[in-house]
Amino acid sequence: xGEITYTYVKDLRPGLKNINIMFIVLDIAKPTRTKDxxxxxSCKVSDKTGCINISxxxxxxxxxxxxxxxxxxxxxxxVWKGSLTLYSSKFGDIVKLGEFCMQFSExxxxxxxxxxxxxxxxxxxxx
Amino acid sequence: xxKPESGIKKHAPSRLSSLSVLETRDELEEKLDKCYxxxxxxxxxxxxxxxxxxxxxxxxxxxxxHEEVQLGLLFSILVDSKTAVKCYRDMTLTSRDGLNIVLLxxxxxxxxxxxxxxDSVRTQILWLIRELIKNNVPGADSVCFILLRQISGGDxxxxxxxxxxxxxxxxxxxxxxxxxxxxxxxxxxxTFLRVMIDHNLPSLATVRQKETDLxxxxxxEKFVECMVIGRDLVRLLQNVSRIPEFEKLWFDLMKNPxxxxxxxxxxxxxxxxxxxxxxxxxxxxxxxxxxLVFLITKxxxxxxxxxxxxxxxxxxxxxxxxxLRCDLIRYICAVFHPSNELLCSDIIPRWAVIGWLLxxxxxxxxxxxxxxxLFYDWYFFEPEKDSIMNIEPAILVMYHSMRPHPAxxxxxxxxxxxxxxxxxxxxxxxxxxxxxxxxQTIVNKRVLPSLSPLFDNSKLDxxxxxxxxxTFPEFCSVEVKDEVNKLEPIDVDNSNGENHLxxxxxxxxDARFSDDEDDIPIGRLGNDVKFQPIRDMPCYQxxxxxxxxxxxxxxxxxxxxxLQSER
Numbered sequence: 044x045g046e047i048t049y050t051y052v053k054d055l056r057p058g059l060k061n062i063n064i065m066f067i068v069l070d071i072a073k074p075t076r077t078k079d080x081x082x083x084x085s086c087k088v089s090d091k092t093g094c095i096n097i098s099x100x101x102x103x104x105x106x107x108x109x110x111x112x113x114x115x116x117x118x119x120x121x122v123w124k125g126s127l128t129l130y131s132s133k134f135g136d137i138v139k140l141g142e143f144c145m146q147f148s149e150x151x152x153x154x155x156x157x158x159x160x161x162x163x164x165x166x167x168x169x170x
Numbered sequence: 171x172x173k174p175e176s177g178i179k180k181h182a183p184s185r186l187s188s189l190s191v192l193e194t195r196d197e198l199e200e201k202l203d204k205c206y207x208x209x210x211x212x213x214x215x216x217x218x219x220x221x222x223x224x225x226x227x228x229x230x231x232x233x234x235x236h237e238e239v240q241l242g243l244l245f246s247i248l249v250d251s252k253t254a255v256k257c258y259r260d261m262t263l264t265s266r267d268g269l270n271i272v273l274l275x276x277x278x279x280x281x282x283x284x285x286x287x288x289d290s291v292r293t294q295i296l297w298l299i300r301e302l303i304k305n306n307v308p309g310a311d312s313v314c315f316i317l318l319r320q321i322s323g324g325d326x327x328x329x330x331x332x333x334x335x336x337x338x339x340x341x342x343x344x345x346x347x348x349x350x351x352x353x354x355x356x357x358x359x360x361t362f363l364r365v366m367i368d369h370n371l372p373s374l375a376t377v378r379q380k381e382t383d384l385x386x387x388x389x390x391e392k393f394v395e396c397m398v399i400g401r402d403l404v405r406l407l408q409n410v411s412r413i414p415e416f417e418k419l420w421f422d423l424m425k426n427p428x429x430x431x432x433x434x435x436x437x438x439x440x441x442x443x444x445x446x447x448x449x450x451x452x453x454x455x456x457x458x459x460x461x462l463v464f465l466i467t468k469x470x471x472x473x474x475x476x477x478x479x480x481x482x483x484x485x486x487x488x489x490x491x492x493x494l495r496c497d498l499i500r501y502i503c504a505v506f507h508p509s510n511e512l513l514c515s516d517i518i519p520r521w522a523v524i525g526w527l528l529x530x531x532x533x534x535x536x537x538x539x540x541x542x543x544l545f546y547d548w549y550f551f552e553p554e555k556d557s558i559m560n561i562e563p564a565i566l567v568m569y570h571s572m573r574p575h576p577a578x579x580x581x582x583x584x585x586x587x588x589x590x591x592x593x594x595x596x597x598x599x600x601x602x603x604x605x606x607x608x609x610q611t612i613v614n615k616r617v618l619p620s621l622s623p624l625f626d627n628s629k630l631d632x633x634x635x636x637x638x639x640x641t642f643p644e645f646c647s648v649e650v651k652d653e654v655n656k657l658e659p660i661d662v663d664n665s666n667g668e669n670h671l672x673x674x675x676x677x678x679x680d681a682r683f684s685d686d687e688d689d690i691p692i693g694r695l696g697n698d699v700k701f702q703p704i705r706d707m708p709c710y711q712x713x714x715x716x717x718x719x720x721x722x723x724x725x726x727x728x729x730x731x732x733l734q735s736e737r
Binding site: 069102103106107109110111113137138139142143144146 | 190191192193194460461464468469476477479480481483
């Protein structure tokens, strides 16, 4: 399997794939329902370098609690409604490793609007 | 929007724990499961005699195989109660290390995984411990000690009460074994004396009676063993003193100590023993301890809000959980003593955590025992034997709260001034000396350069300042003496050398506490600290307590009603 390399939140960029990352969950927003009946939750997650929103579907978001420490493997990042957002993929996995005992920083918030990220997205789209 | 892509892999189901979709089996279970499969393969289709031969033949190949068989049988006991009797027998018969591997692994499972263990596995662990006790296996006491730590204070959930009751039953049924476990006895007593106060609902009367019987039995017959706990034994006994069996014990403790044990000379003897950390630690579950220690060693001052909220959500959110605050406070004061390096860092100081624990307490009764817990090492403080670090948090939480939250400071000052006279009338002089030695040591060691900013502060109301002036004249400055009605201090103790105290008023950092400054946090106190003042201040207000009286029971209720009607 080889050793997994982890990305820090501060290094996330639009279009980045195969992201392995560890984070602690800070906030979980109320779920929104998609047309086909799925529940989507936007969660603010953080490591010691910053924070970002992750979008979680159905039972994954439901099982999550603030203070949970998780490992996401093979996730990807993209811009959604102007905010850089982290996603889990069908190739990867998200696993709860613990609770509480992880340091975090709420700044910078990588999901804050960032014109540079928007530019990167348009480039990705035209590739 | 992105397509829904689940991201859940099918994880192998756990037989030990109930896991959410986010959790996987850990290495420990993977290993146990592998051993279990190996044993199952080995024994598949064999008769009992053949099975025994097969196990022995396999074990003789080496230590690794021995461990594999032992752990495989252990796992079988835990996950399949039908096999338990047979597997326990095989385990004992094939063990070549006095069950050492099994005991160690059982301890790890209880210590690290108890919270998540499936109910059926918990039941099997209790069954296994009973077998270990019944068979007098050396090391069974250490498993019991670790199990006791999983009994959670302030938690009357079915699971926790079930654990209390099963454990009490187990000890009671194995009295003669327990009485030989001198190291375990004080832990048993300390645990059940503590959780007994949580079991005050009528529905929990049976559990409480069992706990009472066990504690009384051990205290009456093994008091010398229990004395190693130290002064916190008295603290817990105070909380249960209204239970008839303990009322009788209290009578003997005070009036007839030798009836309890010829080596027991009286309460003072107990009060003078600094509580061993072992017992204070034991009242936090490993998970609570991990989280609390993370908070006070890793979280920067100003960034504690979310951690405190998480801790509160898990452990302090119900009415019955309020009693846990005193265990946490005792742990912070008497167990966790930060290094100088940590003291100089930007990590949240102990007093701020205590401030949080006091200000978020929702029950006046629990708040009162929490305050007592905070000051408990003051009353019989001896500079040579006790540590300044035990008394430091109380003085600092009073000092640092003065400006942002004077109500906290006031309620604590009021408490220490009142307990100065009332904590233990029998030992009044010793208590007075203990408190004064505490204050003197605080000044001598320059925890605070002077107590005047605390005792003479105009933020405190006049009555409280007069009370402080009366109680601690030598720690108040001259100016304020003139300001308030001067009362002759009662000379309570001539022998403790208080008169040698220097007047430190010249060192008062008065700029910090002068009246014209705005009400802003002082010194290291960050803006993020959200102290909420306690609503019920200890000033004399008429309050209708009729409703609260209904929550009392027995003599105390009758006496309170009587008192109330006197007014």
